[in-house]
Amino acid sequence: MKTSAEAVIIGGGVMGCSVLHHLAALGMRDTALLEQNVLGSGSTGRSLAILRMHYSNPITSIMAWRSLRAFRDFPDEVGHPSGYVNTGYFLIVDPSDRGAMEENLAMQRGLGIDARAVSKDEVGELAPMLRVDESEAVAYEPQSGMADPYLVTVGYAQRACDAGARLTTGAEVVSIGVGGGRVRSVTTAGGDVIHTPRVLVAAGPWSRRLVSPLGVDLPLEAVRHQAVMVRRPDRLVPTHPIVGDITQGIMIRPHSGDFTVVAAGEDPADVGGYNEGVDPDTVADVIPKLARRMPDMAGGYFRGGWSGLFTVTPDWHPIMDRVEGVEGLYCAVGFSGHGFKLSPMIGLCMAEMMAHGESASLDVSPFRMSRFQEEDLLTSKYSYNVLA
């Protein structure tokens, strides 16, 4: 292993690999990414990878919108497939949230996003398999969809390595060396040391314990989210759009083959070990909800599933920042259940911050770490965390 680098990235999820690629694109190629396991083995590989743009704050909507275009243009810009599929996205909220939804839609349209409220009749025309009540409020984003988190992660990594970046899997970073108030090195479990002036922590739910020996307390907790797979009665429901069914607390997306994934749950979890399958109670809860929303899915049946971890901050929005008091230390963490869709812009903005001192493409100061002490949290018009 080469013993020096201009920058070291800890973590080979979609964030670490996106930053590695964007650093290379900015001309910083003497870089090293260290991944303790294999690429995408953390939250990324378990992601539903839904791409939608409905948020309560402009910074997240604009990041999601610009990122959506990056997923769409990925083959031209990165040279690899992203697996982007344009399914359209329906958001369904309680009647009491209609006003909040309309405000968010107006904000989105102001940013150039194609998003609008639709009536029950329009839903019937656009997505005949969907059933909504007259009173429910429904938003529609025609351009939204999903991508493949593994293809995106590996695509970024491959492109960066082609440009000269180095990537080592099976390399757990056990310490970040600091001297004179600034980052000096990282050390792996195998005893390798890389001397560097810049370190990015992009270690997902493991990030908190990685930096705590430096006296840095990242306000991160892990919560478990479950994804239940259902075999579709494909002649009745050949495919369907993505549905954020907030009134029932589930997300629904089509999966390859004739499968549908229904996701739910936000239970506190231990990053050191958690149930990676799905709970029988959750299966029994979400399948009737799916059939309520898509009646023809009543003939579908359970075909397994998985769980993964959200890394959450107190406001369920990420931290993208320098770490105060440790010159050269950066973090891109706390993406909860909505980081994948932002990953192209997160990679670009963090790479600009690391290479040029500031994120020129977008002011990401709303995601600064000090907002928690300043009690300047990003707020939501809804009471639902993931939509925040």
Ligand SMILES: Cc1cc2nc3c(=O)[nH]c(=O)nc-3n(C[C@H](O)[C@H](O)[C@H](O)COP(=O)(O)OP(=O)(O)OC[C@H]3O[C@@H](n4cnc5c(N)ncnc54)[C@H](O)[C@@H]3O)c2cc1C
């Ligand atoms: C079930 C589920 C569904 C989701 N659905 C969506 C969705 O529909 N849309 C969306 O936008 N987002 C979704 N998300 C969220 C999204 O997947 C995450 O926000 C995103 O993948 C976070 O990427 P990351 O690179 O920060 O973290 P991770 O993917 O967890 O990557 C961190 C990496 O760091 C490595 N690492 C940790 N410690 C060390 C160390 N000491 N040394 C070296 N390597 C280390 C880990 O092995 C891991 O590979 C979902 C998440 C889950 C779990």
